[in-house]
Amino acid sequence: MEFIYTEPIGLTDLAVLEVGTQSCLPDMSFGPSVRDMYILHYIHSGYGTYSTGGRTEPIGPGELFLVMPDTVHSYCADSDEPWRYSWFGFVGTLAPRLVELAGFTVLSPVRTADSSLSIESLFDNLMSLRNEPAKELLLTALLYQIFGTLAIPDDAPTLRADVGHHIRNAVSFMNTRYADRISLNEIAEHVGLDTKYLCRLFQQRLSMSPYRYLTDLRMRKACRLLRRQLLGIAEIALSVGYQDPLMFSRMFKRTIGLSPTAYREKAKLESGTGI
Known part of the structure; x- marks a missing residue:
């Protein structure tokens, strides 16, 4: 697993707190748990399931799922083809509206990225920003770009x-x-x-x-x-x-x-x- 923890440096509209990428082992799971931030995952390859609100949904390559703050959730990698995913953890006064514009709701926390969009390449850029002196600003800009791309109706x-x-x-x-x-x-x-x-x-x-x-x-x-x-x-x-x-x-x-x-x-x- 690779990850970056960041310091919000006074950002209030949208602040990235952590990013990471992970290739999971078979049946590797997280939760049930509750987080105090939004966490947006993108599946690069493999499969798994996401459970929240009493529902469990299978997820595969090219799909995204959003963990809502203060919501019980869990997710688990497939036993045969475990997933590799990247994620953003973020907060901010604009976060709920950006999440809504991107098509996520409590009832629909999973969506598929249009194959014609550049979502995967945007998530691929995460770890390249690890050593940038202004990584907090660059990661926030990247997250805005991801939301802007997802807001295009599919x-x-x-x-x-x-x-x-x-x-x-x-x-x-x-x-x-x-x-x-x-x-x-x-x-x-x-x-x-x-x-x-x-x-x-x-x-x-x-x-x-x-x-x-x-x-x-x-x-x-x-x-x-x-x-x-x-x-x-x-x-x-x-x-x-x-x-x-x-x-x-x-x-x-x-x-x-x-x-x-x-x-x-x-x-x-x-x-x-x-x-």
């Missing part, structure tokens, strides 16, 4: 170059706030436009309304959560911005053509995990 449609900055700002707002109860007025206010004009722009450039874009975005996120087979329907509804599971189920069926339960069963059969 399932949002690619926008044409001519859609304009107002629509791009509105889409970015929805991509990061889809789990909240946001309204058309909030979206329009965020981009500084009248609601009617914003709707007209969306219709002209994307051939849909902002409401339709937000609904489609939420349903894509829900499909991904349903395929992972980890959360109940009510939990998934909350995760994508619906307080009422019945309303979520109606919107899901209207958009996808199947009920959430039927979609989950279909995904289970297609993945070969069905009985």
Whole structure:
């Protein structure tokens, strides 16, 4: 195991406390325990499991998992192909918001990094900063870069170059706030436009309304959560911005053509995990 402990040197927005990398032995485990910081892991190779909140999730190469502060958790390397991972331990007033923008929640602490992004190379740079005189600042800058990369939605449609900055700002707002109860007025206010004009722009450039874009975005996120087979329907509804599971189920069926339960069963059969 290689690791670096750092001194925050007065940083309050985001401060890296430790980083490291480790090639684990078979069945090597950590926890159950509680930490007083966030710890973001990236899996370079091999496999293992992460357990928190009564759920255990298998994790493999190219995936990340986040340990939340003051939360009981444990993780264990696979007995046949144990993982090699790198990690950041960090705190700060901006940490909760950065974690949210990167797509992590208490209910969804695991995500896959898009293969087209440079996440692995960013984690590979950790130990090269060991002897740098300003390593605390450099590691913090690297963590910001990682969060900035993860904040790029991995399932949002690619926008044409001519859609304009107002629509791009509105889409970015929805991509990061889809789990909240946001309204058309909030979206329009965020981009500084009248609601009617914003709707007209969306219709002209994307051939849909902002409401339709937000609904489609939420349903894509829900499909991904349903395929992972980890959360109940009510939990998934909350995760994508619906307080009422019945309303979520109606919107899901209207958009996808199947009920959430039927979609989950279909995904289970297609993945070969069905009985």
